Amino acid sequence: MPKFHPELDMLTDYSAGTLPLAQAACVSIHVTQCDHCRRLTSQLTDLGAALMESLQPEPVGEDQLDAVLARLDEASPLEYDRKVRSADGTPGILQRLMRGDFSDLTWKNVGSALRISHLNTGDPQHEFALYHIRAGGRIPEHTHRGSEMTLILEGGFSDAEGSYHAGDFIFRKPGDVHAPTALQSEDCICLAVLDAPLKFTDWRFRWMNPFLKLRTA
Amino acid sequence: MLQVEKITDDGAGTSGSGTRTDEWSDCLRLIAENQDRAAFTRLFRHFAPLMKAFALSGSTLSANHADELVQEVMLKVWQKAGGFNPDKAAASTWIYTIARNCRTDLYRRLQKFDTPLSANDVAENVETEEAFMALHQKRSGERIRQLMGELPNDQAQILAKVYMEGKSHSEVAAELDLPLGTVKSRVRLALQKLQIQFDRKNHA
Numbered sequence: 001m002p003k004f005h006p007e008l009d010m011l012t013d014y015s016a017g018t019l020p021l022a023q024a025a026c027v028s029i030h031v032t033q034c035d036h037c038r039r040l041t042s043q044l045t046d047l048g049a050a051l052m053e054s055l056q057p058e059p060v061g062e063d064q065l066d067a068v069l070a071r072l073d074e075a076s077p078l079e080y081d082r083k084v085r086s087a088d089g090t091p092g093i094l095q096r097l098m099r100g101d102f103s104d105l106t107w108k109n110v111g112s113a114l115r116i117s118h119l120n121t122g123d124p125q126h127e128f129a130l131y132h133i134r135a136g137g138r139i140p141e142h143t144h145r146g147s148e149m150t151l152i153l154e155g156g157f158s159d160a161e162g163s164y165h166a167g168d169f170i171f172r173k174p175g176d177v178h179a180p181t182a183l184q185s186e187d188c189i190c191l192a193v194l195d196a197p198l199k200f201t202d203w204r205f206r207w208m209n210p211f212l213k214l215r216t217a
Numbered sequence: 218m219l220q221v222e223k224i225t226d227d228g229a230g231t232s233g234s235g236t237r238t239d240e241w242s243d244c245l246r247l248i249a250e251n252q253d254r255a256a257f258t259r260l261f262r263h264f265a266p267l268m269k270a271f272a273l274s275g276s277t278l279s280a281n282h283a284d285e286l287v288q289e290v291m292l293k294v295w296q297k298a299g300g301f302n303p304d305k306a307a308a309s310t311w312i313y314t315i316a317r318n319c320r321t322d323l324y325r326r327l328q329k330f331d332t333p334l335s336a337n338d339v340a341e342n343v344e345t346e347e348a349f350m351a352l353h354q355k356r357s358g359e360r361i362r363q364l365m366g367e368l369p370n371d372q373a374q375i376l377a378k379v380y381m382e383g384k385s386h387s388e389v390a391a392e393l394d395l396p397l398g399t400v401k402s403r404v405r406l407a408l409q410k411l412q413i414q415f416d417r418k419n420h421a
């Protein structure tokens with residue numbers, strides 16, 4: 001079971017359907033893996049339903065009902081089963097965005113320990129990317145101009161505030177500085193959702209910033 | 218298994234909304250099993266006006282779009298009724314989830330938002346795996362519905378803005394001219410009153 005979870009207001013926005021798409025995609029993977037957040041989200045969704053039931057009803061004409069009745073024989077659209085995980089445990093939504101597995105992706109090396117692969121969610125305000133950190137590898141110290149949401153998919157890493165493992169969800173606010181190091185025992189793969197590009201504060205890595213320009217396309 | 222079902226029935230029987238909830242679950246079952254148009258019509262007459270109110274909350278959708286949304290949601294209810302499991306969710310929660318996802322998708326379509334994902338793809342799975350937890354969830358859902366009427370106005374208003382009008386906490390703060398912290402703490406207080414469990418350390 002994961003030890004680090006999204007905050008309550010984030011889960012509230014998630015169950016209200018107002019979280020930006022890239023962030024919602026990341027939260028959904030955590031929720032699928034975390035019993036506690038799944039229960040909480042389910043209660044928050046019940047709350048949404050109770051609020052809907054207490055709205056003042058708006059009149060709907062009989063013509064509307066007739067229009068729907070006339071369409072009932074339409075064939076249902078096919079739906080993708082998003083909950084299915086592949087044999088290697090990759091969450092369904094990532095399989096869909098990756099169109100393959102981790103090895104089929106185009107990775108961009110950033111320094112010697114980090115590779116990044118961007119996935120397109122269509123969210124114009126957020127970058128959605130997989131980070132692969134070599135076992136024991138350290139990500140250069142960086143600060144966030146925007147927020148950074150991280151979900152660990154495999155392995156784990158540690159920084160000044162703690163150590164994190166598969167399923168853990170970490171949210172960094174603008175201005176937080178950290179320098180995560182992957183666990184020594186295995187490579188770490190995580191999903192990162194950024195709402196502004198990373199900015200490295202360590203001078204040795206400053207030249208890299210152009211590579212980290214916010215990419216959403 | 219039988220025992221669990223019996224407890225579920227008792228649970229529904231003791232709550233005021235129990236019978237009504239069951240009526241909508243029955244409609245969904247009749248639709249799934251018999252393509253029962255009369256059951257669908259009953260469901261439509263109750264939920265479509267709520268759906269339309271939901272569509273018009275936040276007032277960013279035109280009346281035409283609201284009607285379009287009502288039709289789309291009700292058609293989905295018909296098509297997906299076979300996937301509804303009354304042991305795992307209340308009928309109205311299941312329908313709310315469809316309405317919420319359709320509204321989000323409609324907003325994104327209107328903003329020409331080009332994405333391979335639908336709101337449903339990133340939505341929670343309302344189904345819980347174990348029978349015991351499912352029962353626990355159903356009870357908590359009933360409790361939330363009962364306690365809702367006891368919320369102070371200022372808390373209920375903020376919840377309605379977040380859920381029905383689809384506003385972020387900071388948008389609500391700006392609109393009501395309140396500090397963001399006040400909005401967040403009112404949401405927390407409201408959730409406490411509704412006995413939504415939140416007993417974990419690492420939620421800052």
Ligand SMILES: [Zn+2]
Pocket residue numbers: 002004005006030031034035036037038
């Ligand atoms: Zn969690």
